[in-house]
Amino acid sequence: MNNKEQLLREGKIKSVIFRLAIPLVISQLINVMYNIVDRIYIGNIPIIGEDALAGLGITFPVLMIVSAFAALFGMGGAPLASIKLGQGKKNEAKNIMVHSLIMLLLIGVILTLILIIFNEGILILFGAKKEIIGYARSYMLIYALGTTSVMLTLGLNSYISAQGFSKTAMMTVLIGAIINIILDPIFIYLLDMGVSGAALATIISQTISAIYVLKFLTSNKPIFKLSFTKFNLNYKTILSIAALGISPFIMQSTESLVQITFNIQVKNYGGNDYVIYINIITIMLLVMQIIMLPLMGLAQGATPVISYNYGAGKIERVKEAFKILLITSLIYSFAFYLIIFIAPNLFIRIFNSNPNVLQIAPNIFRIFFIGISIMGIQIACQNTFMALKQPVISLFLALLRKIVLLIPLTLILPKYFGINGVFYAEAIADIVAVIITAIVFALSFNKILLRKSY
Numbered sequence: 001m002n003n004k005e006q007l008l009r010e011g012k013i014k015s016v017i018f019r020l021a022i023p024l025v026i027s028q029l030i031n032v033m034y035n036i037v038d039r040i041y042i043g044n045i046p047i048i049g050e051d052a053l054a055g056l057g058i059t060f061p062v063l064m065i066v067s068a069f070a071a072l073f074g075m076g077g078a079p080l081a082s083i084k085l086g087q088g089k090k091n092e093a094k095n096i097m098v099h100s101l102i103m104l105l106l107i108g109v110i111l112t113l114i115l116i117i118f119n120e121g122i123l124i125l126f127g128a129k130k131e132i133i134g135y136a137r138s139y140m141l142i143y144a145l146g147t148t149s150v151m152l153t154l155g156l157n158s159y160i161s162a163q164g165f166s167k168t169a170m171m172t173v174l175i176g177a178i179i180n181i182i183l184d185p186i187f188i189y190l191l192d193m194g195v196s197g198a199a200l201a202t203i204i205s206q207t208i209s210a211i212y213v214l215k216f217l218t219s220n221k222p223i224f225k226l227s228f229t230k231f232n233l234n235y236k237t238i239l240s241i242a243a244l245g246i247s248p249f250i251m252q253s254t255e256s257l258v259q260i261t262f263n264i265q266v267k268n269y270g271g272n273d274y275v276i277y278i279n280i281i282t283i284m285l286l287v288m289q290i291i292m293l294p295l296m297g298l299a300q301g302a303t304p305v306i307s308y309n310y311g312a313g314k315i316e317r318v319k320e321a322f323k324i325l326l327i328t329s330l331i332y333s334f335a336f337y338l339i340i341f342i343a344p345n346l347f348i349r350i351f352n353s354n355p356n357v358l359q360i361a362p363n364i365f366r367i368f369f370i371g372i373s374i375m376g377i378q379i380a381c382q383n384t385f386m387a388l389k390q391p392v393i394s395l396f397l398a399l400l401r402k403i404v405l406l407i408p409l410t411l412i413l414p415k416y417f418g419i420n421g422v423f424y425a426e427a428i429a430d431i432v433a434v435i436i437t438a439i440v441f442a443l444s445f446n447k448i449l450l451r452k453s454y
Helices: 003-010 013-043 049-074 078-086 090-117 119-125 133-162 166-190 194-217 235-269 271-311 315-342 345-351 355-368 370-387 391-412 420-450
Strands: none
Touching: 013 049, 013 166, 013 194, 013 271, 013 315, 013 345, 049 090, 049 119, 049 133, 049 194, 049 235, 049 271, 078 090, 078 133, 078 235, 078 271, 078 370, 090 119, 090 133, 090 235, 119 133, 133 166, 133 194, 133 271, 166 194, 235 271, 235 370, 235 391, 235 420, 271 315, 271 345, 271 355, 271 370, 315 355, 315 370, 315 420, 345 355, 355 370, 355 420, 370 391, 370 420, 391 420
């Protein structure tokens, strides 16, 4: 038995989870830096910084859609591969990964063509006004060229962490982030490329990360390697991956839909302060990433432990792993909200020092993020459902928070509360979604564990 496999099967649960999770949390923190460093540099460009940052904010839904498709075939396939590994079926685990690779490449090419051909129409649809659309278009046209690299990096990295190689998964993100941070000031300032330079730095760094991922997965180091040996294309396997991946896909793609809705409502209700509120929305969603990505890293550290032991029929280890994930996630999310409540300007000043933004934003931050205080419950429960191969429940919970609650509230509340209704909507939707998720989990968890894992 491979040492990594033995660790998942027999290692002390708490130690195994943190051993796997800590590098993934670090990698997600690095990923946060990866995502925000462009915004920091662009937001501080003299004279045009405020408009340029708002333009970049309009492109954020595009980035989330790309990440969503990567999650569909990466996070959708990795738990299935872990379960097969727990059952001792390494070749089937490998075949699942190859199917994911094929779909990531195919969707990557399709998205590239769509973003290049329809870029301006997409940005207008997403809420861009003439003041900022030039900056948004400059960024998106170049970013589109690196879409396939982004898909491969994000999608296949799930298979690295699923096999217990969380430090290698961390290195994937670290390599890209360091290169991006180095190239950003060179392209943005030294070569005076502005937002185009930020996009170019991003796609170069993501391409190098993708090469690193492929090199590792095709080596002899993984438990199951990326290979077309004994591979047969099977549409049922693709459907199984997509069925489990639909939950993280919806979670991420609806983030895109949510920001589009936010942008449109700011366009409708922001009046003369349109650019200020677009800046605030952009900053808040970046802060949301600072909170959520490490939380997802923690969940990803626990997922292989839960999936493997579920596949191996070790139910008590599954229960213990979930308990540790739940407690740790809740402590993290609650502590982060306390920091936001006490010192919101700590985050705002990183991206924008405009006095108008600094005056308006703090109270909005406190309201917008109040549901984050208990979001650890949502993340722990939803990712455990995914790890236990429960796509229907995961899909319901993913749809609930954004589609059923947040988007309708964002459209309705501004009619009664003006622009503030946009921010009330997030708080209400988060709290209600967490309560319903906790109830569903309490009613179904033990029943799921009583069933066979196949």
